[in-house]
Each structure stands twice: as C-alpha cells, then as structure tokens.
Amino acid sequence: MPGSEVRPLAIPEPEPAPTDHDPWAEAPAYLVEDNRQVQYFLDRFTGSRREVVGRWLGRAGGYLVMIRETFRAQGLPEDLAFTAMIESGFQPLAVSRAGAKGLWQFMAATARRYGLRVDAWVDERLDPERSTLAAAAYLRDLHRQFGSWLLAQAAYNAGEVTVARAIHRTGSTDFWALARTGFLRRETKEFVPAIQAAILIGRDPARYGFEVGDAEAAEVERVAVPPSTDLRTLAAAAGVSAGMLRALNPVLVRGVTPPRTAWELRVPGGTRAGVLAALAPRPTRLAASGSVGRAAGGAHVHVVRPSDTVSGIAQQYGVSVGDVTRWNSLGQPDRIRPGDRLRVAELR
Template identity: 45%
Template structure:
C-alpha cells in the first residue's frame, strides 16, 4: 500500500472519467481543457505575487477577460446581446451603459437595512475649516489634527440627528444674543468663534443649571463667578445676566489663553479647570491639548470638548448645509429704568400693563422676582419703547418689604406670608398646596427652572 501514497486521487478520477468518455464516443477535449483551467486557477490563487512586485499586464488582462467569458458561458439567460457576441475573448469590451442595464440577480440585491446606515447627504465628510490669512479671514482657533476629523463628524451627527430639535432651539436662542456677544468679544480682542463655547455649554440659556451647580449661559461656578466680579446672593445671580456673564467669560478666557498659550488648552481649562489641565500636562510631559486628549488624565467630556465646539460652530455657520432653518430671531434689546426701592415684578406688571413674563425674561438675574432690597438704585431692564411710560408709574408700585415671619417658616399671624423658608422634607408640591398655589405659579414666582429645592431656600409666596 506504500506505493499508493504518492498517487494523486484526483488524477485517478480524471483518468477513469476520460476512459468512460472515450468509450462512449464523446470527445474529451473539453474536459481536459476544463481540468487544465481548474489547475491553473488553483495555482494562480496560491502564487499571487505581492503588490509591490511587477506583473505582466498583458497576462493579467488576458486572465480577467477569460474569467469574464467563463462567467458569461455559465449563465447567459437575459443578458444583453452585447455580452453574447461570438467575438474572441480578447476583443470583448464591457461597456458601462450595458452593465447598468443588466438585470440584478437575487444574490446581488442590497441588504434591506443598508439605507438606514447610509450617511445623510448633508452629513458627508467635510474638511475641517481653516482660514487663509491671505484672504483676511480670522485664523481658526481649533487647530484640529486631520486624523481627528472623524470625531468632529460624530459630533455633527449627534447634533444633527440625536438632538436635532433641541439644537435648533439653541441656534434660535444664540441668534438672539449673538450680536451682543460678538461685540463684547471684539472689545476684548478675542476670536469670535468663542461664542460657540456657550452654545455647547448651555445652548445660551440664562436659566441653565448643571449637576455641578454651574449656572447661566456660560456655566459659571459660584467661586469663579465671584472671582470675576459677578454678584451671587439670595436676590441676584449675575451668572444669569447675558451681558455681565459674557464680560466675565471674556475676561476668564483671556486669562486662560495667557496662561496656556493656545485656545484648545484654554477651552479645556474652561471646562475642567486650569488645575486639572496643568496636572495633565505635567504628568504626560505634553505641550498641546491633542496630546493629553489621548490619555486618561482628563475626563471624556473634556477630551471631546474642543471637537464638540468645532462641530457646533460648523453647523451654526452653515445651517442650510445641515438642514437647519435660518429663521431670524429678535435681537436682545432693552431699555433701563432706575428703581430706588424694592418692588415685585408682578406688581410692576399690574401697574404698567407690561407682561410680568417679559420683565422676567429681560431680568433673569433676579432670583426672587423682586429688585434687591439693599440696593439704593437698581437698573431694571424694560422692553424697548416702554421706558417713557414706565418711569412715571414707578411711584404707584407698592414697595416690597421682607416679611418678619420668613425666618419662622413663613407662618404670618396677621395675614398671608410673602416668603417661606424651605424646611427638611419640603417639596414644591407640598409648599404650593400649603399656600393654595399651583406648582407652575410657585416656580414662576421664584424663577425656578427645576423642581430642586433645599432646606434654607427662601421662596416668594405672596402677596
């Protein structure tokens, strides 16, 4: 049996079949040619030259055309006449027009869910914008490496698909404040693209409040706000003031840029704090934000921060490209009147006929809906064109006085309490029910954007 070890079984089968064909009178030429072709195909697949080595172009072309003729012979049903020509294989030319007219086989049909994963037309990869100084354009402050463009595209898709409705509200609100912010940034000689930092931080919502207790359109923490001159107390929170908070943000960003030297590092420090960015640079011995963004020394939110701002800026600058409307928003305009005693905005609205909602919208820094009692003069913002009407009526507005019962939980013996100090176990629902108010009315009186209250808070209840 050892002499059979080197015998190829396939060869024996071929000889056996050949003998049968010869005995039956059928020419065996076609079978031999087919066998040789199969052997050549196997050898070709096993000995494909590396891509960096030269190959004979004429031989390659001949093999590809032979393969085309072979596939034609296997199935010619329904194939256009151009592919059924009797011309030699070397003369066969496949025209693109003919190939498009060929019927699609069942096996070649696209996966039925493929369209769900096809990128939207407006989301086609776009190069990160860079300004040419020769054109007089403002240079880009992001300096995103080209190998990180996929992150920018991912954030664009998130804004454009996942939170599209919310982002459209952000754009509308930004257009309301953008001319004002641009003017402030220009006065501080800062890049105008920094306005999009507030778009990512809060959607430029004056009442935005984070889990870390950062507040306002620029999301200032209390300590940082006071460091940059913003007033934060029981009656006034200037972190919510669009103008004063923007001035403070401009000063803070200017200081961060002076400290780090680049805008990506300055923006990362704005998000995480300068201490964390300095420690990350020291531990990694890096010089740029993009180097430390590849490490675990920064939170994921901070690592993605700059690319997210860039993605938001690309949509805000070209809303039509991404399918967002360019509806014109009313600009943030107002007049000011000087109030020399504490008054409730609700009382002012009753006397002047101006909506109390409009007073609250223009003065989001007033936490209790009342001008601060300790200020000898307070500049209250009023709608454009109403100053001349409101000023003569200020004397008719009743003065507001702090209830002496506020410290005892708001239980006033002589009448309805004006203020209530929150106790342990209180909620907006229980407080509203106690004083026969709705939760919505209680939140509106106190400019509350959430249902969170804590013991010691002072809530306006009446009159």
C-alpha cells in the same frame, strides 16, 4: 517717507457696499482640526442630535452677534462664541446639576472671581451681556496660561489645575495627546471636539441643512426703582406683563430688587412712563369723618406703592409693624398691594 520719490497717489476703486451684514459669514480666526473626534460630533450633530442642534441654533440668533462682537473687542477669536452652544445650548437661564448657571455655565466662585455679582438677591450669571464679558476675560486668561485655545477650552471645562496637572504628568501641551491619556475626564475630552464641530456648523449652517433665523432684540427701556421693589406688584400697578418683566430681569432671582439700594430695572419699550407713574408717591390725608373704615381726627392714610413693605411703611411713620397690622386687620402683612389704603395712625 522723507527723501523718497514722490509718485502720484493711486486711488483704488471704491468697493461695493455690503448689502446685509451676515455675522455667520465672517472670516474665521480659529483653527478647526480635521480628525475623527471632530468628525464624530459633526456626524452626531447632523444626525441623531439634529433636532436638538436646530433648537440651539434657533436660540443663537438672539445672542451670537453680541457674543462675537464682545469677543472681537476683547481680542478673542469670534468662533469661540460657539463654546456657549456646547455649554448651554445658548440658553441664558440654563442650570446644571452641579449648580453652574447661564449661557456660560459659570460656577458661583468663578463668576465672582470675574466680577459677577452672585448673592441671595442678584445672580449676574443669568445676564447674557455681563456673563459674556466675564467668559471672554476667563478664556483670555486661560489662553495666556496655557498658550493654546484648545487647552484654554479644556481648562474652561475641567479647571486650570486639572489641565496643568495633565501637562505636568505627560510633558505634552498638545490637547489631542492629552485626550488620549487618563488625566482628563471623558467630559473634557469630548468638550473641545464638540465645540469644533459646532463651529463648523455655525460657519455655514445651510451646508449642513440648518436654518438660523435672525432674532430681533426686544425694545427695552430702563427705570431706576427703589430698593425692595417687587416685580409682580410693580407689573400689576403699571399694567405691564409680569412674565415679561421677569424675563427682562432674570438676574433678580427673587423677583424683587435688592434692599438698601436703588436698582436700574429693564422694562418693555414704551412702558417707562407707566412704570414711573406707578412708582410715584401718592400721599393722602383724610379729613375727620365718623364713617366706618375711614380714619378719624385727621389721621394719616398711606396709599401703598409697588416698592412698599409693611415694615418700611411703619418705619416711615414712626410706628410698629404690629400697629400697622392691627389697625388695618392685616392677616398676612406681606400681602399688601399697590393702591391699598393703610391707616398709619391710631383712631382718636
């Protein structure tokens, strides 16, 4: 500072570089209560529910680092990541009886409110990264509204109106006091201490006899594909596992990309070139021929691509769906496959 005495700069000794980054061992920023409700779930998770919790923690390795990094970037306690453990068991495709979906068990209306696309073609509640961003925003808003992470978690489960009504009727903003009243459902009363017990286990799994393996993220590439691309058809044409393609793109609820717009598809690492080759147009024009099954008079023949539909092909060549169906004896127009050769003009 100006005017202060100049002193030699003290250079601290360099700290040894960490060997392995351990996200489980980071300093917690969330207060866990030491009470009988939390202890009840801790005993249950390490006792009768041990096998189930072990499976949850086994899946956590694939998502925990991403969730904690997202929460840290959004200014949330990293330990809130274990909310997903109680919501879904870290199962990104989980679906509740009420229709909540994904890691964070969003209902459709709340998901849309926080920017997730949910429609007949796409359900981003099933996207771990995007749904985690939405969950962070929702939890942050709830904390701003109620001023407590415990109340924020209660509202995440029960809804803002329910928690606000409980506070209004009791005059208390202490979650544990509210949990002793009849203004919260049993599910909500148990939701918060269950998360706290999960956090204790997650901070030190070995202490409680759990092992959590590191899950290696699958190598993924991205490819822009045309509208209405069928994943199964594309997989067959590109020599890619259809199951893997569906697993990498769980948001595509019909297994088909949305109509009227291109879509960025996730494909297994090392397969991008093959997918692009399968998508490349291969127009063919046959010379005049009198042989059976060949178009005569120079008629056009269309080679089916993975993204093609009969209606789209018909529109492309200015003919009707009925024409294409009749000329090619298609019993079921939706059963065309990549590589099929369809006549798209009448024989003359």
